[in-house]
Amino acid sequence: MTATNKKLLALLKQNARLSNAELSTMLGISEQEVAAGIKELENEGIIIGYAAIVNEEKADDNAVTAIIELKVTPFKDRGFDDLAHTIMQYDEVDSVFLLSGANDLSITITGTSLRKVALFVSERLAVLDGVLSTTTHFVLRRYKEKNHVFNEEHSDERSLVSP
Amino acid sequence: MIDYDKVLPQKIRDIQPSGIRKFFDIAQQVEGVISLSVGEPDFKTPWAARKAAIGVLEKGRTAYTANAGLMQLREEISKYLFNFIHTEYDPASELIVTVGGSEALDLAMRAMIQPGDEVLVPEPSFVCYSPIITVCGGTPVPIVMTEEDKFKLRADALREKITPNTKALILPFPNNPTGSIMRRGELEAIAGVLRDTNIMVISDEIYSEMTYGGEKHVSIVEIDGMRERTVVVNGFSKTYAMTGWRLGYCAGPKPVIKQMLKLHQYCIMSSPTVSQYAAITALTQCRDDVDRMLEEYDMRRRLVVKGFNDMGLTCFEPEGAFYVFPCIKSTGMKSSEFCEKLIYSKKVAVVPGSAFGESGEGYVRVSYAYSVQHITTALQRIREFVEELKK
Numbered sequence: 001m002t003a004t005n006k007k008l009l010a011l012l013k014q015n016a017r018l019s020n021a022e023l024s025t026m027l028g029i030s031e032q033e034v035a036a037g038i039k040e041l042e043n044e045g046i047i048i049g050y051a052a053i054v055n056e057e058k059a060d061d062n063a064v065t066a067i068i069e070l071k072v073t074p075f076k077d078r079g080f081d082d083l084a085h086t087i088m089q090y091d092e093v094d095s096v097f098l099l100s101g102a103n104d105l106s107i108t109i110t111g112t113s114l115r116k117v118a119l120f121v122s123e124r125l126a127v128l129d130g131v132l133s134t135t136t137h138f139v140l141r142r143y144k145e146k147n148h149v150f151n152e153e154h155s156d157e158r159s160l161v162s163p
Numbered sequence: 164m165i166d167y168d169k170v171l172p173q174k175i176r177d178i179q180p181s182g183i184r185k186f187f188d189i190a191q192q193v194e195g196v197i198s199l200s201v202g203e204p205d206f207k208t209p210w211a212a213r214k215a216a217i218g219v220l221e222k223g224r225t226a227y228t229a230n231a232g233l234m235q236l237r238e239e240i241s242k243y244l245f246n247f248i249h250t251e252y253d254p255a256s257e258l259i260v261t262v263g264g265s266e267a268l269d270l271a272m273r274a275m276i277q278p279g280d281e282v283l284v285p286e287p288s289f290v291c292y293s294p295i296i297t298v299c300g301g302t303p304v305p306i307v308m309t310e311e312d313k314f315k316l317r318a319d320a321l322r323e324k325i326t327p328n329t330k331a332l333i334l335p336f337p338n339n340p341t342g343s344i345m346r347r348g349e350l351e352a353i354a355g356v357l358r359d360t361n362i363m364v365i366s367d368e369i370y371s372e373m374t375y376g377g378e379k380h381v382s383i384v385e386i387d388g389m390r391e392r393t394v395v396v397n398g399f400s401k402t403y404a405m406t407g408w409r410l411g412y413c414a415g416p417k418p419v420i421k422q423m424l425k426l427h428q429y430c431i432m433s434s435p436t437v438s439q440y441a442a443i444t445a446l447t448q449c450r451d452d453v454d455r456m457l458e459e460y461d462m463r464r465r466l467v468v469k470g471f472n473d474m475g476l477t478c479f480e481p482e483g484a485f486y487v488f489p490c491i492k493s494t495g496m497k498s499s500e501f502c503e504k505l506i507y508s509k510k511v512a513v514v515p516g517s518a519f520g521e522s523g524e525g526y527v528r529v530s531y532a533y534s535v536q537h538i539t540t541a542l543q544r545i546r547e548f549v550e551e552l553k554k
Contacts (some may be wrong), residue, residue: 011462015535022539025469026462085471118263160512161187161200 001046004029008037009046014147016050053148056110057069065094065110065139066117068125070102072130080104082128092120114138178297181290182499182518189503198512199226199541202339204404204485205532206459208441209452215444216437224436230428232260232412233439235554237329239446239540240412244397247371248382250390252414259424260434260442264369264398264411270423271294271365271394271413272331276301281332285316286520287488288335289367298472301330307522310479310490315341318352331363334383337370339521340528341488342464344374347381354386363419364393368483369411372402372453375461380458380483391416394423399438402453403445403487408438460485463538470542471529474549485532488516492525494552502527507552515517 001009007027011018022036024031041047056063074080084096087107094108107125111117118136126134142150168176183200191195207213231237237254244252252258261267268291276282278300284292285306289409289551293303304324309315334353336345357364364383371380384390398411413423431503464481471478471489478489491501506512516523531538 019537022466023537026535027463028465067324156198156205158201158203158205159187160190160196160198161183162202163181163183 002037004033005037005041005046008034009041012038012050029045040071049092053146055142055150056141060112062113063110064112064114064117065108065142067137067139068107068109068121069099069108069135069137070105070125071102071134072104075130083128086128087125090120090124110111147148172345174298177232178294181374183190183290186499186502186512186518190506193506193510196506196510196512197409197537197541197544199529199531199538200356200512200514201532202486202528203406203532204456205534208403208405208408209445209449211448211452212405212445214440216441219437219440220326224440226436228260228433228436228439230433231258232434234438234444236260236410236439236443236446239443240414243446244414245396248368248380248385248395250382250384250395250414252493253417256417256421258412258414259420259427260433260439261398261411261413261427263400263409263433264396265291266434267394267396267398267411267413268365268367270426271303271396271419272296273299273426274419274422275363276330279328281326281328282330283321283324283332284520285333285335287314287338287340287516287523287526288333288519289339290519292333292335302328304329305520305522308341308343309522310526313479314338314341314351314488315345316353318349318356321353322356325360325362329360329362330413331365332357334364334366336366336368336438337373337380337474337483338517339370339484340486340514340523341479342484342486343479344380344483345383346378348387350383352387354383354389357392358388362392364389366393366395367373368395368397370401371397371472373457373460373485374483375464376482378482394419399442399445402519403442404456405438405441408435408441410434410438410442410525460487460531463533463535466535467529467531467538467542470546474542474546476549485530487529487531488523488526489529490526494549498524498527505545505548509548511541511544511548514546 020031020034023034056065072083075082080098087093088096092109092111094110099105099106121134121136185551237258240258241254242253244250258535272295276299280301281304282301283297283306284303285308287540296303306320308316366383374380384393384395394413394415396413399405438504467487476489476491478487481487494501501512502515514528516526516528
């Protein structure tokens with residue numbers, strides 16, 4: 001990746017809503033170069049989307065997020081991919097990772113109630129072929145996600161004016 | 164009743180409170196002000212340095228250190244200076260760890276200035292030099308720097324102000340409030356004027372890490388013959404976002420440092436111990452954090468310069484520190500009037516250039532030690548203000 005694209009990526013990871021004009025000024029390159037750089041990052045599949053980081057509990061009082069860890073039996077030849085692909089199909093599922101260590105797959109899901117999440121685990125995940133066990137962790141509080149801090153009071157402790 | 168007029172010397176009572184301070188009082192009265200007026204980083208001290216300080220507290224290392232500061236810290240500072248300004252300073256006899264760069268400036272001036280001395284102060288510049296010179300019984304002699312010269316100190320302007328009474332030159336670069344810097348060639352010219360004199364230089368290099376556009380800071384001590392006539396002042400406040408820790412240092416020739424150390428010893432004893440340990444970690448482990456902050460400042464700098472130029476307040480391209488110094492003469496207002504109107508009508512605080520010396524009149528100091536989002540919002544409000552003025 002070019003040095004410019006690296007910088008673009010770093011800025012967009014922090015704030016994807018910066019305009020091309022702003023990005024061009026901040027990096028000291030032309031707007032055309034910014035547009036081309038972003039296009040490249042998108043085409044190469046490095047940037048796969050732009051999504052807001054949401055404080056789910058604030059958006060919906062009942063919202064529940066859970067991290068579910070699965071122990072599974074890998075299939076011959078195809079390893080964990082098949083199962084991961086099956087799980088990905090559910091819209092409730094936010095993320096699916098294959099992990100090293102004691103558990104194999106880690107899944108994040110957000111539901112509109114505790115019951116819905118629990119049912120999803122017992123009725124959809126636990127019964128899948130190859131799933132040996134599930135461990136569900138409910139998220140109690142969000143502190144930081146994608147380098148953004150939740151519920152931080154925006155107080156600037158610095159004096160309004162200083163030398 | 165005690166007569167305070169008799170207690171407090173006229174010399175002290177005549178010192179004017181800083182123009183920044185006056186403006187602070189105004190800003191505080193207005194509800195919901197967003198500020199572009201601070202002279203300190205918005206970043207927090209790198210975590211490694213904070214963690215080191217916590218560890219020091221846990222171990223109970225809370226005693227005084229050596230007067231000049233922890234030897235380990237002085238050794239690290241010495242290494243740093245050798246790498247950064249290519250000049251050797253003996254940790255045992257040529258370095259003092261001070262309470263911020265401010266104390267180092269104070270020590271240098273008090274150690275050298277006596278009644279009758281003239282001290283050259285390039286302006287616009289930071290507000291503390293002239294009051295300290297005055298308290299020492301010296302006379303501050305301003306040297307005007309102008310936008311035409313990119314707010315740099317010209318050798319001929321310097322030569323013009325030198326008299327048999329000239330004791331020292333303050334060299335405040337990278338400059339607060341203009342963001343100007345001095346390149347090697349420009350420093351050579353200054354050195355050419357001073358080399359065969361008994362004039363000392365107090366080089367305030369607190370913003371030395373903050374230079375932009377590829378070229379690194381050059382210190383006057385790197386120029387032939389200047390090390391022996393210069394006290395370099397620097398510190399941790401700006402580079403490592405450690406303002407509240409109050410830690411700086413000075414480096415200079417042994418005979419001068421020896422006298423400064425006595426003053427430091429009698430008035431301070433030793434700089435804060437916990438801060439000194441944190442500073443060792445800052446110097447040895449926080450280079451990446453510094454580089455990240457510098458890159459961020461540079462992006463904001465470009466954003467702010469363009470913002471002002473776009474709204475018709477021409478802005479000289481600053482190459483250092485974290486300030487821009489746009490010209491507001493086109494509005495027909497004085498700096499203080501501009502700043503007061505801006506704060507009352509748009510609730511944005513910037514500092515009148517006149518607070519940094521008469522030659523700052525017609526300009527305002529804008530700090531970009533703020534997040535991009537904060538800067539963008541503030542610039543938008545200033546733009547509205549300028550548009551409304553045109554109507």
